[in-house]
Amino acid sequence: MRARRSGALVPETPRIMVLRCPGLCDPGAPSRLGAPGRLGAPGRLGAPSRLGAPSRPAAPGPHAAKLFEQVIAVVTGFCPQVEAVEPGVCAFGARGPARYFGGETALAGQVIAAVSELGVESRAGVADGLFAALLAARGADPARIDRVSVGSIDAIPSPVLVIPPGRTAGFLARQPVSVLADQDLAGLLTRLGLRTLGDLAALPAGDVAGRFGPAGETAHRLACGLGSRPLAVRPPAEDLSVTQEFDPPEPLAEPVVFAAKALAERMHDGLAARGLICVRVQVQATRADGRESRRLWRHDGLLSAAGVAGRVRWQLDGWRGPAEGTDSSEGGIVVLRLVPDQVVRAIGYQLALWGEAMVSDRVARAAMRVQAMLGHEAVLRPVPGGGRDVGERITLVPFGEKTEPRLAAGPPWPGRVAGPAPAVVYPFAREADVTDEAGAAVTVTGRCVMSAAPAWLAIDGDPRRRVTCWAGPWPLSERWWDPVAARRRARFQLLTGDGQAWLAAVQDGRWLIEAGYR
16 A cells, blocks of 8 residues: 655555564564664664663573564464564564454454463564554563653553553653664764754654764664664565585584574675575474474664574574474474565675774674584673672673673662772682782781781782782671671772782672773
8 A cells, every 4th residue: 555645656664563572582682773783682682772771681592583584484374475673573564464363453362372382372463564563562560651751641650561552652752772782872862962862863764864973873763763774674686595405414502593694795795796685484394204494584784694693593492493403303494595685775884993893793704614523602792781790790792692691780879899890800709818918818807997007918829929009998788688698898999019000899807809991
């Protein structure tokens, strides 16, 4: 259906329904939506935006992937063309199915009821366009309903949130800019006084693009209720698929995922030669026994090679099941095929001034090669977050996964040590002796009164180091209401004569070294 405006035919914005299963979502995904070339987490899709980020559970494993595969199979009974957006989140066009099932709310209710028979809790959001539908699906969560601004839309806690046609712009206008995926841009917009998507949408598109570049242009389009790029999606006119055969069949997921990244690079090269980029890809995997898995994956921006490889992993996890990871009785994978299902005209990509993007690509290729040889958990990357201890501020996640930190950085975290983060954080605190000039142990009372100034530091029996400067003590009392978990500490920063600095703590009369500065 098309509407005529000012003598021109304008494509009608599609009505999209998003189904979100909170228990199956990859927490690497907080919820940022809308940044090109980047997939968000439960609710991420391409623009700078986040809907509340409390601490999150561990990343979903093969069992969750298997359940999500069953969820998609159920949803396919309502609409045959279902797209997997990310683990735990799928989407489909709602206009046709809604007419058949008696309306969008009725359709969403039936989908949620059918999914609940699998023992999976889900939420649904319906709006004009994928970005708004993802936000609506998150807003449909009763636990979060008070954190989502829906304007005049009735905000009764419900697993379904339907934004009526034509009111998506008003719904988006009240959302904070923190819902965008590009948090650097979101922070800059906030500092400039643009606190909501409505504030951003009110600015002229040309001025935003000139000031903030492609990232700002994308965010402005999303804030206005448009897609991340002009609507010109179409299936490719020729076969641009790429295929990898495995002989003998490959029973392990890691080599297949590594091959998927190389395949995706070939696919991107072929598209780039024609001035195209892919926004929806079909992943086809065939086993030696003839069984085949097909799944559509969408991303509102450039679907990178690493992103394609990640989706192949999630799809294989869901297909194989938790107990089949190394079982070669069924012959393993014999063919992997990537089909660019929808493409758009490339609008150009600006490389970083000093080539950081190229370096990142080499790092990603090396990391995935190690994962292919040693396993998915062999390469971990740190994700900074919140917390009072330096050790709990970092969450280690497998390379390629989009996982939120265990503790959100948003709360103020009173009691945390301010200043630059240490370079080395020990997994277990190291025993130490801190003495004064006379050689007597330095003690700290319950009121944080020191017996003497620190003069010497000896760590784990190493030779003594002269303490040339120190700061503290800073008291910290945690979980005083729990007799088992309660603990009190006094923390110090010590600078020794060899130029090294240390983060130390006194707990139960013992000196402990928690981290080191370089």
